[in-house]
Amino acid sequence: MSPIKDLSLTYEALNEENTVSQGDTITGAVSFTLTKQTKVKLLLVKAKGDARVDWSEGTGDDRRSYSAHRRYFKVKEYVFAENAKVGTVLPQGTHCFRFRLQIPQGDMPASFKGLHGKIVYVLEAKLSRSWRLPSVLQTELNFVSKSFSRYGQALCPLSGLVDKKVGVLSKGQVKMSATVDREVYCPGDTVSVVAQICNSSSKTMKPKFSLQQNVEFRASGSSNLCSKNLCKIVGDIIPPNSEETISCQVKIPFDVTPTLHDCEIISVDCYLKVYLDISFAVDPEVAFRLIIVPSSHAALLPGDAVGPFPAGAVGGPSYSDFPPPAFPIAPYPVPTGPGPYGYPAPDPNSHANMTSGYNTQWPQQAPPYGFPPAAVWSSSVQPQAPTAPPLFQQETEPPTYTSLFPPSRGTGSNQKS
Template identity: 20%
Template sequence: MKEFRIEFDSPTSAYYAGQIVSGRVILNLQDKPKKVRAITIEFLGEAKNQWLGAHTERMPNGENKTHNVNFMGSEEYYKFKYNLLGGGGAEMEIPQGSHVYPFTSTLPPSLPSSFDGEHGYVRYKVTATLDRPWKFDEHAEGVFYVVTLYDLNTDMKAKETIHQEVSKNFCCLWCQSGPLQLILAAPFSGFVPGQTVPLSIDVENGSNVAVDKVTVELTKYMTWKATEPTSSEKQDKLDLVTEELGGVVVNSSKHWNHQLVVPVFPYVNLTNCHIIQQEFKLSVTAKVSGPHKDLVIKVPIVLGSVPIAEHSSVQSSLPAPTQPLAPQQNQMQNQAPPPPIGLNVNNLYPSIPAIDASPVSPTY
């Protein structure tokens, strides 16, 4: 057998959730015919987690013993199998030469996006199998990528305004100072990568303690969940943005209209993945001098693929993936393109520039 492989119609091997995955199995028998019972095609989408951690268990003598174990979790989202050739149990002979067997399958619309992380992954693949009588079966595998859009216009929480305020008083020996107040406001709570978000930040420092600086942070939290050998969770933190504003001296106030730029990064929709979850938080901190505790506002935010329409500086729509929009011909040729806002949904198939086609970890 000279060739046995899978080829997708999508040039990027990527598809939107809800699209039809289509392609072909290519079989080239160079030397001689081959006897088979069937040629099958199987589609599989799954998530898996694994990490090494400490586990404590009670021994028969009543003592607790701690040792390292592999925590694991798994979920299956999509599985579909059918015969491309044969399947009735009888043997048949595939003649020498090149053969092409087309395949199709419709993806469910609510699949989690493809994802590879430090402790787990969400992956999709197609496996073609030559069911051979009295011999080992032969397999060809192809990995494809699923992009599930998240439209912030459908999320009421994303449209909510942000308005948070906190205050505290400082005590020093026999006296108590006036309050230090921190206020954060924003017109909405849902952003997309590449978007500029207007933040209103106020510090009213009626205390006798100086604010050295005010920081703004956007943080992503990844939570990995395992079910074996027992339920367990592991959380990782990644700072996406850390910016510093000025300080505020005692008995004074300061206001900032701060433009927070959400960095362009590979956002993935893991809404329907229950063992890998992501959360984003916006933090504003008034870092005070001396041994006093800082004043912090931390609010959850929503990140997605399609920006909120009334707050987007670019026109964003969600066309059917099978109906790509024609490129505009009247764009200014000498004008630099704007930074990317959200995910480009104007193509027939999604692009996957941030996904490694041959991930090396995790390998389980």
Template identity: 30%
Template sequence: MTVKHLSVDYNKVNEQGTFSPGDTLSGRVTVVTSGGTKVQCFLVKAKGKAKVTWHKQEGQATRTHEDKRKYFHFEHIFIQDKNKGDGSEIIRSGRNVYPFSFVIPNTDMPSSYEGKWGKITYSLQAQLTQSIWLVHKTKTEFPFLTKSEFPFASKSEMIIIGLKEQQYATRISFYGSAKVVMNVTSEKLGVKQGEAMVVSVEVLNDSARTVTPTFYLCEKQTFAAQSERIVHTNETLFGTGDPIAAETSQSTTKVLSIRPQLHPSFFNCCMMRLEYRLKVRLDGPRDAEIKLPLVILLGSTKPLQQKPKRSIWFKNLTI
């Protein structure tokens, strides 16, 4: 086997290392050989796709729900055997570098994302075919960010106006042996990654015990395939407010910070979406909770973490 190394790399277009619709994706495929190597086909592919898969037990059988969508698929062929299989095309011995360039379509596409039962990926894959039995492949993913300012609102839905300024409040009352009323007000509906928001809680505690508000960030992932839906939820503790003593009323304010690594809300994928809620729970004579809608917006991004590039080194094994 004369192919010793195969790798694919790309050039960054900004400090964050991300790509968006309309950007030029360029790079190089590197091949190292120990001698002249006959090749049937040698190419690099650029792909953008979304895929959803989950399994559901139905009686004794397991049913698989799966769907996928392709956003783009380009190929750049470096070498192709004109005689269709005789391997007459040759890569010379040593290190060989092949440049490539693609223009990402300037259309609305969702950002890179990986959830419980689905993911949205953008990748480069190099493939070197020597014969039907000998095919070398290597792949690397590149981070992609949508250009949509509001990827949570499709064109058919109402666009939220004044997202950054809008306040939201609600009230809940419940009765047991006594009355407890909780009023929650969120400073704004839309919060950027890494930004802080102020949440105010007013509690009228007519019960005989102390109650304490607790704040949670609720994440909801929805996946769709074959006319079926599945939901995955997750709760993260945001913080705890001040205790409210029995037979008192008190207002408390909490500053909650959105983690910079938190993925923004999105709705611009037909197979999956990501939503958030702010939940305030009050432990007391009868536990109660209030959920407020929360939209996480893309903030001033830092360089995104990406999956490590996968290069292939081939070694001769002596048995």
């Protein structure tokens, strides 16, 4: 029977979330009780971080297994060093030994556990005796990568555009542009989405929003992709030959896994897809890759980034396969140059000219689209947003001079001087 009893390993929490990161120093203690005087070979404490993936494909003779391993760091401290000849004799009773370890700097991914792999950081104590199996105790460390700080500037809106024919069984085409308010979010945040749809076809369609998380495992040149739908919202039917502007709010679940890009064999991404469900046709789609950071990194998101669009932002890069739209999607600016058709711009403060029969009042700047609190909209209750310029404007002939300045009713010969 082993004389070692009640072996325990504890460490001091560095913060309220009890997490560790690159460069942190871990301090703690190893304690145990000896039922009699015992010769101990060594007492070792170490910390290490490893990523592993493992899965199989196929059946029978065609079954193949894939596995990979990455070691990120391993640091250790000998509480008392090995002495093969004499050893260290400890008396009966309770013993407590303190230790101090520092996690090295470098790019290392956060802790993660998935279907075919995991990234685990552990703290381990090992008490060895000659000619005996060692006593080993492990505790997992909740590791949060500091590499999330590089996402602090990714706060511009993302936009995408798709333009395609409906299909061989129907005539016409559909155009859709979509915008999300920013790129970086924390679990529990809300993504504000605006979609502008021009249905120039003979088919009805439904707008849909889908939040999806993809986890990819890689080994030996192969990959295994696991997808999970986090949220799906379906809108009302869009009739043929119509235009709609739709706003929606999609909430990111609190238990979502943060983005993982620092591991060679495991990656985690979150995508928001805006698409149109069209019967008997390939659905047009715009996809945005969102960056999810842990709640402990919420300070990366400045206060002025809260809201549908940050101040001064018009459009940012999109992870969609389609090019960005050629027209503004963010708030519309007030024109300052010549007016429509090359005429001088009227004074924005002027009033309607009732004598000439036309209005010289210049339209004021339209505020950005509002976002209704509900996650699903209804065609009977439209979002409370001002009317924006049409998504796809038709060409129009400029007005004639006489239509703007009609001639006097009398002729020149009959007028009095």
